[in-house]
Amino acid sequence: MILSIKRYKPEYKAQWDRFVSSAKNATFLFYRDFMEYHADRFEDYSLLVYKNEKLVALMPANKVSNSIYSHQGLTYGGLILEKKTSFLKISAIFDSVINFLKLKGFSKVFIKQIPGFYCSEPSYELGYYLSKKHTTFHSEMVFAIDYKLPFNIHKTKLKHFRKAKVFGFEIKENDELSIFWDRILKKRLLEKHNTKPVHTLFEINNLQNAFPNNIKQFNIYLEGEILAGITIFEMGGVVKSQYGATSLKGEKFRALDYLFLHLIYKYKKENKEYFSMGTVVENNDMGFNAGLVKQKEELGARVYLQHFFSLDLE
Numbered sequence: 001m002i003l004s005i006k007r008y009k010p011e012y013k014a015q016w017d018r019f020v021s022s023a024k025n026a027t028f029l030f031y032r033d034f035m036e037y038h039a040d041r042f043e044d045y046s047l048l049v050y051k052n053e054k055l056v057a058l059m060p061a062n063k064v065s066n067s068i069y070s071h072q073g074l075t076y077g078g079l080i081l082e083k084k085t086s087f088l089k090i091s092a093i094f095d096s097v098i099n100f101l102k103l104k105g106f107s108k109v110f111i112k113q114i115p116g117f118y119c120s121e122p123s124y125e126l127g128y129y130l131s132k133k134h135t136t137f138h139s140e141m142v143f144a145i146d147y148k149l150p151f152n153i154h155k156t157k158l159k160h161f162r163k164a165k166v167f168g169f170e171i172k173e174n175d176e177l178s179i180f181w182d183r184i185l186k187k188r189l190l191e192k193h194n195t196k197p198v199h200t201l202f203e204i205n206n207l208q209n210a211f212p213n214n215i216k217q218f219n220i221y222l223e224g225e226i227l228a229g230i231t232i233f234e235m236g237g238v239v240k241s242q243y244g245a246t247s248l249k250g251e252k253f254r255a256l257d258y259l260f261l262h263l264i265y266k267y268k269k270e271n272k273e274y275f276s277m278g279t280v281v282e283n284n285d286m287g288f289n290a291g292l293v294k295q296k297e298e299l300g301a302r303v304y305l306q307h308f309f310s311l312d313l314e
Helices: 010-022 032-038 087-103 125-131 155-167 177-193 201-210 248-252 255-269 290-298
Strands: 003-007 047-051 054-059 062-064 067-070 108-112 135-146 170-173 215-222 225-235 238-246 274-279 302-312
Touching: 003 087, 010 032, 010 047, 010 054, 032 201, 047 087, 054 087, 087 125, 125 135, 125 302, 135 290, 155 255, 177 201, 177 215, 177 225, 177 238, 201 215, 215 255, 225 248, 225 255, 238 255, 248 255, 255 274
Parallel strands: 067 108, 238 274
Antiparallel strands: 003 047, 047 054, 062 067, 108 302, 135 274, 135 302, 170 215, 215 225, 225 238
């Protein structure tokens, strides 16, 4: 199989986005308008793979020195593929990518795979391929609710959810992001984790303007005061809670739990397939935040795995 590879340029944007729209393992995070919101932070080195002038695969990527990452600015990466692409073809595509990167002088490639539940078709071929190479490999936990299975919400969460209905909460859909960002999210992340949101308010506002059907904000109020909020990324059959935080007053009313359960039931009615609550990674001896694990499990989420590979090219 004769393949050719091109490094991404702005003139390929329409072609890139068309491919993403029909790929078997892509979400809106791979559209160029999303990838380039942080173009000032990452040196793009995305690749397009062709067979006889026909685009057959993409690899979102950035470079740091002589290493390639797919992708440090995204939750996941790897090869983006057409539906019904055979295993042998995928192997040939990645071999061509590796040879191309070797010729360009790179010595290492880092891949963080997309969790399987985001894919419209099974997409485990690259993971298998990489597991047979001389790679370093580890996995991280990703928590999600599979809507095909019976709910497994903790009885205490359900009891408080039912009791809280008398408080008179008001939930606003597509409320202003700035209210949540400035009054709740930034303050609580700093206080509890000494960190800040991945996206600035300017960035998330621009992304929501670019992807209004994918990025939504839900805030919960009591007597006009915001108590908590959740930023949702909708990706086909999958819903992901990208950010969730509550004020101190909101903690007393369990407002964030109430909002989570409200959204879990809402998206069940809308026939979504999964509700993802993301990872629980933390820089400690265990490698995860035990409190977040407990919270997500009690809301009904269970563990899926995201695989990370590093491949030496030398």
